[in-house]
Amino acid sequence: MFKSTFTLALLILSAYFSWVFGQGSPQGAFTISGSFTSEDPASVIVTLQNALDNTLVKNESADDKGHFVFEHIAVGNYRISITSNGKTAFEGRPFQLTADLNLGTLSAGKETRLEEVTIRKSKPYIERSEGKMILNVDSNIGSAGTSAFEVLEKAPGVNIDANDNITLRGRGGIQIQIDGKSSPMSGTTLANYLKGIPSGVIDKIEFITNPSAKYDASGSAIINIKMKKEKKAGTNGSITSAYGQGRYPKTSNSLNLNHREKKWNTYGTYSFAYRKGFNKLILDRKFYENGNLTGAYEQDNYLKMDFRNHILRAGADYFASPKHTFGIIVSGVSNKFNPNGKNYSDVFDETYTRMSRFETVNHSRENWHNQSVNLNHKFVIDTVGTQLVSDFDYANYGNKTRQDFTTKYLDLDNAEYQNRYLLNGDLRGDLNLFSLKSDFTAILRDKTKIETGAKSSVVKADNNLKFYDMSSGIPVFDDAKSNHFIYEENINAAYVNVSKELGKKWNAYFGLRLENTNITGNQLANNSRFKNNYTQVFPSALLSYAMNDNNSFELNYSRRIDRPSYEQLNPFKFFLDPTTYKEGNPYLDPQTTHSFDFTHIYKQKIYTTITFSRTTDNITGVIAPSDDNPEITVQTDKNLTTADVVGLFSTIPFEITSWWSCNNSLNCYYGFYSGNIANTPIENQGNFNFNINSVHTFKMKNGFSAELTGNYRAREIYAYMDVDPIGYLNLGFQKKFKNKSSLKLTINDVFFTNGTTAVTQFRGYHENFKVNRDTRTAVISYTYNFGGGNGPQPRRAGGAEDIKQRAASVNG
Template sequence: MRIQRNLHMIMPNHSKARCILITFIALLLSVSATKIMAQQVQRNDFILSGKIATTEITSLEINLFNAEAKLIKTEFPNQQGEFRFDALSKGAYYFKIRRGQSDLYNSEVIQVTDHDIALPEIRIIEQRLETVVINKSRPFIERHDGKMILNVESSLQNTGGSALEILGKAPGVTIDGNDNVILRGKNNILIQIDGKNSPLTGDELANYLRGLPASAIDKIELITNPSAKYDAAGTAIINIKLKKGTNKGTNGSFSTALGAGRYVKNNNSFNINHRNNKFNLFANYNFAYREAFNELMIDRKFYTEGNLEKTYLQDNFFKFNTRNHNGKIGLDYNLTEKNLLGASVSFTSNVFKPRGDSKTAILGPNDQPLSHTATLSQTANTLKNISANLNHKYSMDTLGSELSTDIDFIRYVNTSNQGFDTKTNNNEGEPIGIPYILRGKTDGGLNIYALKSDWIKIFPKNLKLEAGFKTSYVKSDNDIEFYDHSTSPAVRDTNKSNHYIYQEHIYAAYGNVSKKWNKLKTVLGLRIEKTDVTGIQLTTAQINKRQYTQLFPSAVFSYEFTTDHNLEVNLSRRINRPNYQQLNPFKYYINATTYRVGNPDLNAQTSQNYELTYSFKSRYIATLSYSKISNNITTVIKPVIENGENITVQTEENLKSASYYSLNLILPIKPTNWWDINNSANFYYGSYTGNVSGTQINNIGNFTLDMNSIHTLKLGKNFVAELAANYKATEVYAFVRIDPYWYLNIGLQKKFKDKTTLKLAVSDLFNSNTIKGVTVYNDYKENFKSRREPRVVMLSYSYNFGSTKTGQSRKTGAADDLKRRAE
């Protein structure tokens, strides 16, 4: 019955859908029949050729990549500077001309369609006293195969930053006051690291991203409408790809960054790679130490039938430091020409120590002072992780057909020691009652086991079939013990102590078929996932079980009018399952007037997504999208009354529905040879329907925009300057409205001929990045202001060493379907 209902959401009228499907198949067969004779005589391979004009031809190499940034071939020019790539199939390519470690020229994207391509002469000017003059570097923002790609090193504003800070600066991305990642107005985003779903959520995910330095990141992919090959979880996917060497021989890099705002920050990265024709051995290590603060000021008003009862004026100051170690070691070994075996082990150790000072003034109906409450909190969180992966790839033919298999085991251990000291005084400053002293400890464990296999078969005449399966088992075990130390001996607090076990099985299978005709490319996919969830609350002997199977179709239709003009339609259905923390029904203490609680009755949300993308020269891009979400999982802060006192509770609720409309524009401009401008703008509207805490909303939302402009100035003598500006307009999330804010970042870079680079960056130059907003219910109103550390200055040094000869890269796979929702 559940499958039928889900299908009904996609195809409301079965007979009508059947007629449309039959008509589409008939049209497909008709088009194929009319073109089959022409295809038999059409060529399947083409030549891309060119000529380089420079003062020194020797030691140049040209590397050709496909649209997925995979190295296809390497060629060397002859003495006249001529080069050619033979036997290329239709598709999108780009190439790099290199001398040693330096990129001398990066081409635009070249579309190979139905004829050979002879490029205009490429002129490269080199200076003897400098390493090189780079004619073209990777742009900060690119789009390939439905992904928006952010090349992290191409923007100086990311110098010395963390992964969380980079995401906050990304076009269309917002980090809210609770450190949740929001993309184009949609929350519940799936975060991946190298294609693997992160098992962390909430504070733990934010702490991990704070500790991941920008120097360890190669690029970030924003995938707003994934195909059936991807895990169906999340409203969208953000994939953070870490650096990995691809050059032959022994090579690597080292970087360090030091800076401060109000507090000190330090990031360090080291990676090394050794590659030959038989194997590739790689390792990396990153360490980050960061001190920062977050100040949250809140004005809470509680009403009864419209009459003001109480006001809470809160000033919460949190200072925290993070020590993060993470690393990885791996090996890819060519067993035979067709068999590649890979293995890797990675680890993380993250110590996060926040200290909080929360002061609350309680006022009566006429704003007369009643009492004052102060809470001092101190927490020490330690998160340790080890992950192991074994993978195998069998290359079936020279066309690119392959069979790949991945086995993963992941183990997370989390411990947390917490202390809260609360004192309450009357208006004259005299103590009320005895101080409330609360001590707690959390022991958490998370085990993940996963197996996946993917089969790709490429046929002549641009036909491609994909199929695969994934299975995963997740077990989370969290034991929380709180004791009231206000009396002697200490008493176990049964309202806050809690032992929760979560088990999840997911079984998935998918199939994709893609076919390209002369100008039209079609990709049709279907994914099926079966979910079996059990939540056991040992403290209350409460057991929650859920089982459901759902279908997730996807389709892409791409039409190439000319080599410069392309139109793409993208359709998909997705799901977002509640994470372990969201389902846990016990309370997490924050301060004297606020706690967090999970919701065991939370349902999974599903979404229908539609995108229309137009691109010009693969650089100027406009994407129009619409998403309809059912049972939208929304974080809310709502009022309750406990023991006669007004309390606010942070939790998750299912809203009936949410709708998002958006227009995303990418507009790069090059006014001169030394000035590049990378502009992006997101216009979107979100509307919500549902009921929380007795408050009904019907299609409440607003139109908003997010604009980003990055100016890169090549100043000569290998100096590069950058100015990055961002503006976010007023935005509404269900019951919350966020006021507009903006910020400006600047940076300066100098490259030296000994393979070293210096970078200086200043973020939030004018201290303007302050988040303010209001939450409104029928009997509750909250104004808040959140200020994170402003104006951070960072100085970075990096050095590259070793061989510069490029070898073929190997993308190591992983079980990328599971784990994002941690304890």
């Protein structure tokens, strides 16, 4: 089957490239030239910026007569600025480029005489920049009033399974970052955290499948959620408020403020979200011995959760001189949620005759919080781009969880036939991390760029879980379920990157990162300890070729490691009912991934990537029988031997009419999984899978617009799990007002079809399950932007990038 699929893919690619290369001569790439009068022309650096978002397009040096030229520049809106001897000598107004342009002679203190352009164009939903796919959240009407979790769930190439594990283009072990700092959780805990972040505070999401050596080596790929940050001078900001209704209500509110005056830039963000939802799980479990049924459970679980999430972030930059900038960022997060659930379980014997029932009621109170501070310094050594950037990070994560379970045992007449089982859990978690890093960048005269740096981080997590049997009315400590786990980790790293332009068409990059890892785990309950120390090298490389103004190619490679999160290592048990619990695996090995991407870029609009990755010791979430009791089901993580993914990903935007445009993405791949878990060996198990995401935008008069989004994911076999197809539809409407405000109405999952149905099979165990959440919602949101000024200002993310992926509590 794979050979036939691969042959078909090659035929499709051949037809695709034949169509692309037959589209005619290059269009839309022009030259910008000019000159600048200076006593020292060799010191003149000319910067070209995109006037839409103030991002850097290109830097050029002036020749000995002050002349400069930018070649192969696409149609768009730009601005020019010039520095001479390290000082700003010229700042120009925005202008529109539609043909070759000569700016003439520019003089210090004067602006370009070109007619100023008012920039009104919206960012596209999907962009690509420097090896990243970028999702602009505000450009998608359907994202309004939702959460970070829901935005990710609908993103092209992203899958989230019933256990809240996130994969990107078929790869697991994804590192989730918030503003460049890795999120503190994984699995369900991370999902609950993301559900508390309102989409209104998110600017964009970056998908980096092959990060360079400058990034921490953790994670097979990176998803970076970037929060909104005002960049204009003066005082400005925005206010957003949203209300949504599904089965339960949801609301989110946020305030962004920024003020820049002279040498100081201060900014802050506050958001509050209340989201009530449900998780309905229906499952059918059957147990076998030598192929014969020995028993079964039919279970119906309904869990309600209400999230109260507060996020506060504030910072300041002090521009001490043109060379030195000092900054501080402080942030705090409080996330309270109260899971309350009921589980009904019918028990069957070997003839599938109902024997009894038990009912479990769960009342929990969870309070998660973290505080962090980042201190940073930027030293600009010259105007070419040589600089030294240093970061110090400290963060504390903590949680308090109270769990109360009451189980009733009923006979066929619904009468209680034994005493109720009352279980009380008290979990306290605390984690501290420190990180120090420095990055040095140098630009040589031959346009060679060298980056090098070092980083050291220290983490200590202390989690104490106590369970008490309250059945008799007197607390009895349960040492079989209780545990006290201490985890310590130290990672030391150094890297070097070298990139160079090889003529006008070729660019090459090579990077090498060295990481030394030292970890210690200690279970105080049974005095069990483990240690692991290893040093590994992580190479990365990229080669790009601009064949012409329409077509360019990239070949990208990286080796990555995904260390188990502290939650995945935590051996604590978290109960759904007496027959089902979740626990970590302290002996889980890190997984390593070799990844290759070959990308074709057409007119900077259509991106097509052929990808291959091989992951060894692949960390896989499984729901399998317990090693101690085959009729008890455990959700945990295990290491597969290998996981290979071969795929193709493409984004294709186009305009159907002047008022109707669409952005389409196709992600298809074949996964091969090999390993042996729960005495069930598999060899190259998997199937051909594809995901389709299509966003249609309709522009109307008087500031009105509408949006229709469709998502479809085909059947997927992921190791031991077989997941049914999923498809859903979203609608959105928007009205923009002249006072810088906008009103949005969205209806998500119109037909309530965004649910997961799957089968899990091991030797002696078979499970069917179906999961539904509160996905069908109507949301209305209003955003008002205020203030003025212009000119982008830099913002910092900090240096604790890798460790916060796993730096949460060791509990779930």
